[in-house]
Amino acid sequence: MSVPAVLAISVFLATYVAIGMEKINRTIVSMSGAILLLILGILSLKEALTTYVHWETVGLLFGMFTIIAVLSEAGFFTYMALVVAKKLDYNPYRILVVFPLVTGFLAAFMDSITVMLFFATLTYELSRLLKFDAIPVVVAEVCLANIGGSSTLVGDPPNVILGLMLGFSFNDFVIHNGPTAVVASLGAIAVAYLQCRKRLVLGGTVDRQALVAMDPARGIKDARLFKLGLGGFLVAIFFLVIHAWVEHTLHIPLTAPLAPLIPAFFILILGGNKTEDILRKIDYDVLLFFIGLFVVVGGLEKTGSIKGLADLIANVFRHQDLALLSTLMWFSAVSSAIVDNVPFALSMAYVIKGIAGQVGVPALSLMVWAVSLGTDIGGNGTPIGASANVVAYAAMEKHGHRIGWPRWMWLAIPQTLVALFICNLGLALKLWLKFF
Amino acid sequence: MRVLFCVDGSEGADRALTRGVAWLKNASIEAVVLHVIPEVDDRLRHYERLHEEELREIERLFGGEGHGLEVAVRARERLKQLGIEADRKVRQGDPATEILAEVREGGYDLVILGSDATGAAAEPHLGSVAEQVARDAVTSVLIVRARLGG
Numbered sequence: 374m375s376v377p378a379v380l381a382i383s384v385f386l387a388t389y390v391a392i393g394m395e396k397i398n399r400t401i402v403s404m405s406g407a408i409l410l411l412i413l414g415i416l417s418l419k420e421a422l423t424t425y426v427h428w429e430t431v432g433l434l435f436g437m438f439t440i441i442a443v444l445s446e447a448g449f450f451t452y453m454a455l456v457v458a459k460k461l462d463y464n465p466y467r468i469l470v471v472f473p474l475v476t477g478f479l480a481a482f483m484d485s486i487t488v489m490l491f492f493a494t495l496t497y498e499l500s501r502l503l504k505f506d507a508i509p510v511v512v513a514e515v516c517l518a519n520i521g522g523s524s525t526l527v528g529d530p531p532n533v534i535l536g537l538m539l540g541f542s543f544n545d546f547v548i549h550n551g552p553t554a555v556v557a558s559l560g561a562i563a564v565a566y567l568q569c570r571k572r573l574v575l576g577g578t579v580d581r582q583a584l585v586a587m588d589p590a591r592g593i594k595d596a597r598l599f600k601l602g603l604g605g606f607l608v609a610i611f612f613l614v615i616h617a618w619v620e621h622t623l624h625i626p627l628t629a630p631l632a633p634l635i636p637a638f639f640i641l642i643l644g645g646n647k648t649e650d651i652l653r654k655i656d657y658d659v660l661l662f663f664i665g666l667f668v669v670v671g672g673l674e675k676t677g678s679i680k681g682l683a684d685l686i687a688n689v690f691r692h693q694d695l696a697l698l699s700t701l702m703w704f705s706a707v708s709s710a711i712v713d714n715v716p717f718a719l720s721m722a723y724v725i726k727g728i729a730g731q732v733g734v735p736a737l738s739l740m741v742w743a744v745s746l747g748t749d750i751g752g753n754g755t756p757i758g759a760s761a762n763v764v765a766y767a768a769m770e771k772h773g774h775r776i777g778w779p780r781w782m783w784l785a786i787p788q789t790l791v792a793l794f795i796c797n798l799g800l801a802l803k804l805w806l807k808f809f
Numbered sequence: 810m811r812v813l814f815c816v817d818g819s820e821g822a823d824r825a826l827t828r829g830v831a832w833l834k835n836a837s838i839e840a841v842v843l844h845v846i847p848e849v850d851d852r853l854r855h856y857e858r859l860h861e862e863e864l865r866e867i868e869r870l871f872g873g874e875g876h877g878l879e880v881a882v883r884a885r886e887r888l889k890q891l892g893i894e895a896d897r898k899v900r901q902g903d904p905a906t907e908i909l910a911e912v913r914e915g916g917y918d919l920v921i922l923g924s925d926a927t928g929a930a931a932e933p934h935l936g937s938v939a940e941q942v943a944r945d946a947v948t949s950v951l952i953v954r955a956r957l958g959g
Contacts, residue, residue, distance in 0.1 A: 398851065445860050451867055490856050494864060498871040501879065583872070594866060654859045760852060767850035773818035773880030775847075 381672035393712040403665030410672040425671025436633030442654035443602035450491035451592030465505035473513040477521030485518040485761040493765040502580045512784040513565035523749035524554035531718030531748040543613035553799035557792035605636035683727025691733040702743040706751025710758040738809040746796040753789040816884040821923030825953035829921035840895035842884040845907040905941035
């Protein structure tokens with residue numbers, strides 16, 4: 374192995390471990406790793422920024438973050454939760470089943486961290502008045518948010534990376550991961566219901582009147598911004614659905630990143646005095662984190678380190694398609710439960726691209742679905758498996774509901790295992806039907 | 810007897826509260842419930858900063874009494890049901906450090922807290938907070954354990 378390869382692997386591993394330890398801000402870690410590679414001369418700055426930083430991913434995330442910032446500023450999440458709770462007649466058992474399905478649906482199109490920040494808080498507030506145990510509901514919400522996130526290109530950052538780097542569209546994800554994610558969600562919520570149905574309602578006087586008197590419209594902070602945000606969001610989804618067709622048939626370069634960026638910029642222009650508030654809400658830290666990681670993993674790619682791993686995997690699993698797909702999915706799931714799934718997905722994008730170039734291996738698309746499902750859903754297993762988990766766990770702790778690792782795992786692991794088994798069956802079925 | 814009940818919203822803390830009162834049935838108790846709100850995780854703090862105004866709006870809408878105070882209020886109500894009037898206190902920071910500081914400052918005769926961690930019977934271990942408070946407190950400490958305290 375060459376000296377640059379050893380250096381690139383060392384920087385990558387150090388970055389990965391430091392992100393996993395969470396002692397230092399992960400953005401600082403990824404940027405430090407990137408700068409170290411530049412100082413060591415593994416990559417030039419020009420090469421890092423033009424070849425390895427995937428600006429399409431950064432652009433798509435920026436566009437989606439802007440639209441979500443508008444929706445949250447307008448009070449969309451509060452409105453949504455109040456409308457749903459009212460429709461459910463404030464029944465805790467219905468809330469246990471339907472709220473996670475709602476978070477799963479929202480997280481399919483939005484950043485799951487923001488969805489969970491609001492839904493954990495709103496679930497806590499509802500539980501306080503309706504006297505039910507908020508913890509199983511919040512854990513199920515997180516599980517379904519992560520499962521729902523696997524169903525589209527924009528649902529979870531690993532999908533954005535895998536899809537845009539390897540050339541899969543929004544519709545590809547919806548058609549191939551969507552049905553699997555829906556069945557997995559139903560399986561997970563059934564487990565959640567069986568786990569908690571007997572211990573959900575706590576004793577005490579239920580303050581239902583305060584809720585019944587509460588008009589969901591009170592959740593809307595700014596009606597104009599609400600319409601602007603919702604309109605922009607629907608346009609972004611519409612563009613994402615038609616972008617591949619527009620590009621190929623009409624030859625208009627409506628790429629996936631432009632789908633949210635176009636409505637996002639219109640919103641910023643029309644936002645008036647709210648524009649500055651919206652810009653302040655965008656999560657620039659995550660964008661910098663991604664940029665740093667692209668450079669760190671780019672160092673591995675340039676020095677040929679990833680190719681060696683891809684060759685090894687291809688040799689071990691040659692002509693054993695289902696074994697390779699299952700291994701990729703379960704390995705991704707376990708890894709994501711332990712460490713941050715973004716650097717993992719980024720590395721795996723290069724690895725499966727390398728495997729796909731060989732003979733006797735499954736199609737690249739099947740490997741993308743396997744890694745995407747494993748990476749997105751596996752994170753459910755522990756409170757630190759995904760950023761949405763960390764935020765929901767800490768939000769509950771802040772409200773005096775300490776979940777603890779044992780209870781999180783007791784609740785989340787059965788839901789995750791059922792979802793992953795369903796996904797594994799889905800992959801086997803796709804392989805058998807040659808539908809990929 | 811001045812008694813500090815440490816609560817955190819967990820089942821273990823509730824059990825400690827009930828057991829503690831049962832064991833101190835005939836004593837004259839001057840009770841205080843303390844809830845220490847742990848330091849918020851950096852990532853949550855980051856996202857809360859991004860959406861600070863909206864989260865405050867939710868709290869206003871639902872008429873919440875503020876983070877953490879809720880737990881102390883609930884514990885005080887529970888004590889009232891058990892026939893004991895108590896003051897409530899909320900501190901923020903590392904739970905063990907803050908409990909120890911409250912014990913030092915408040916002149917308590919007894920500290921009561923729960924421990925969910927059970928460990929193997931041959932090698933019992935307490936939760937880290939209970940362990941540190943038991944070791945460093947300048948007063949007597951009663952720890953109600955999940956298995957042994959039942």
